[in-house]
Amino acid sequence: MTRWALQPSGRGSFAGIKSSDSIADQTAAAREYLTGMTAEGLRHYPISSFDATPDGIGNATYFPPFFRTDLAAPWGSSGAFEKLDDFNNLVYTVALDPTSLLTKDGRAFLNFLAGPVGDEIAERYETVLRATHIIPDATTSDAIKPFVTANATGMAAGSPTGPVGLRVDESKLQALRAYTDQLQSPAAPAGLNPEKVALGEQIFMMPRAAGGANCIACHTAPDKAVESFVRPLEQLYRPYSNNLLTLLDRSDKGITNIQKTLAGADPNYDLSLVVLDSSIRGEPVSAPGSKPGYAKPLLLDLNAKDDFLHDGSVGGATAAAGLNKLLDPARGTESPHPFYFPGLSATGELQVGRIWAMVMAVPGVKR
Numbered sequence: 082m083t084r085w086a087l088q089p090s091g092r093g094s095f096a097g098i099k100s101s102d103s104i105a106d107q108t109a110a111a112r113e114y115l116t117g118m119t120a121e122g123l124r125h126y127p128i129s130s131f132d133a134t135p136d137g138i139g140n141a142t143y144f145p146p147f148f149r150t151d152l153a154a155p156w157g158s159s160g161a162f163e164k165l166d167d168f169n170n171l172v173y174t175v176a177l178d179p180t181s182l183l184t185k186d187g188r189a190f191l192n193f194l195a196g197p198v199g200d201e202i203a204e205r206y207e208t209v210l211r212a213t214h215i216i217p218d219a220t221t222s223d224a225i226k227p228f229v230t231a232n233a234t235g236m237a238a239g240s241p242t243g244p245v246g247l248r249v250d251e252s253k254l255q256a257l258r259a260y261t262d263q264l265q266s267p268a269a270p271a272g273l274n275p276e277k278v279a280l281g282e283q284i285f286m287m288p289r290a291a292g293g294a295n296c297i298a299c300h301t302a303p304d305k306a307v308e309s310f311v312r313p314l315e316q317l318y319r320p321y322s323n324n325l326l327t328l329l330d331r332s333d334k335g336i337t338n339i340q341k342t343l344a345g346a347d348p349n350y351d352l353s354l355v356v357l358d359s360s361i362r363g364e365p366v367s368a369p370g371s372k373p374g375y376a377k378p379l380l381l382d383l384n385a386k387d388d389f390l391h392d393g394s395v396g397g398a399t400a401a402a403g404l405n406k407l408l409d410p411a412r413g414t415e416s417p418h419p420f421y422f423p424g425l426s427a428t429g430e431l432q433v434g435r436i437w438a439m440v441m442a443v444p445g446v447k448r
């Protein structure tokens with residue numbers, strides 16, 4: 082058997098899993114990877130996260146709420162997909178069946194995104210898919226066929242409706258969407274203090290000049306549709322442009338360059354946007370040429386998790402602890418999502434706790 086090391090797609094460095102090891106050792110290594118932590122104390126592969134982008138970068142991201150999908154858009158943490166049907170098509174045809182990346186159109190998609198590095202990404206996928214016998218030995222590289230049942234679109238590589246030239250049956254995409262559109266959000270926790278809830282709602286909704294935190298500048302009330310445009314990354318991660326490394330100029334393709342920030346308190350915050358971002362559909366319209374940022378999640382059912390932001394990089398032992406951390410001005414201006422109340426000079430824990438009560442409670446109040 083060939084000796085190869087599976088380089089996982091989660092976060093942080095990991096030695097890999099050697100196919101030449103015994104099954105018991107491979108299982109132990111897989112378990113260590115799936116449950117283990119990076120040096121920074123983050124899980125390589127957080128529970129309920131997935132690395133959906135074939136970009137050669139380990140960047141597992143959390144699933145957004147998969148209920149009331151009628152309210153949420155765009156899709157993918159980068160907002161690269163305007164429509165849920167397009168995102169679901171990507172999941173069916175690429176994320177769940179990476180053999181599609183090794184077809185002519187699949188390779189063209191990787192080259193569209195990553196230029197010559199696309200060949201290397203394809204090679205790595207092929208190595209892993211052959212070593213795990215997903216692709217039979219007898220199949221030559223130019224004869225690899227995806228497993229998914231889908232129609233050829235004939236569209237240009239990278240088109241959001243069929244990035245690897247494949248589209249699953251339209252009626253199935255519509256049926257799946259109809260189902261997730263009507264799934265209701267879990268109820269807010271019982272026993273919240275109604276005064277704090279009301280105060281929290283004001284803080285969330287009111288402009289700063291009127292004593293609020295103006296969260297509504299970006300977010301919407303939880304029973305309203307999320308604004309679909311994507312804000313430039315500089316707004317979500319202020320130091321973003323200070324120390325930018327450009328790896329590939331893609332201006333000829335009309336999409337943003339492959340670039341990586343090295344600045345600020347969490348330089349890994351841009352990992353999911355380095356290669357695939359919503360510039361493939363012309364975002365951000367308001368700031369052409371700027372690197373798009375992250376899609377805004379539905380702020381529903383927040384008490385069901387303890388890690389926040391798409392990569393779960395801000396968290397705590399409980400939902401309350403995680404949200405207190407997210408909204409704690411002590412994280413500073415150089416951190417991801419630096420929006421605090423009343424401002425960076427704030428020291429009162431009580432205020433942070435109030436925002437927490439509000440964020441948890443608004444869904445219940447609104448319904």
Ligand code: HEC
Pocket residue numbers: 158285294295296297298299300312316317374375376377378379380383388389390391392407408417418420421422436440
């Ligand atoms: C400039 C726009 C903007 C402002 C202002 C803003 N947010 Fe956000 N918020 C976002 C975006 C975009 C995300 C997703 C970021 C990510 O996933 O990395 C987000 C994520 C969140 C999350 C995490 C949700 C999850 O599921 O992990 C919470 C909670 C949140 N915001 C609450 C607030 C509150 C409370 C305020 C006001 C104090 C606020 N936001 C102000 C844009 C904004």
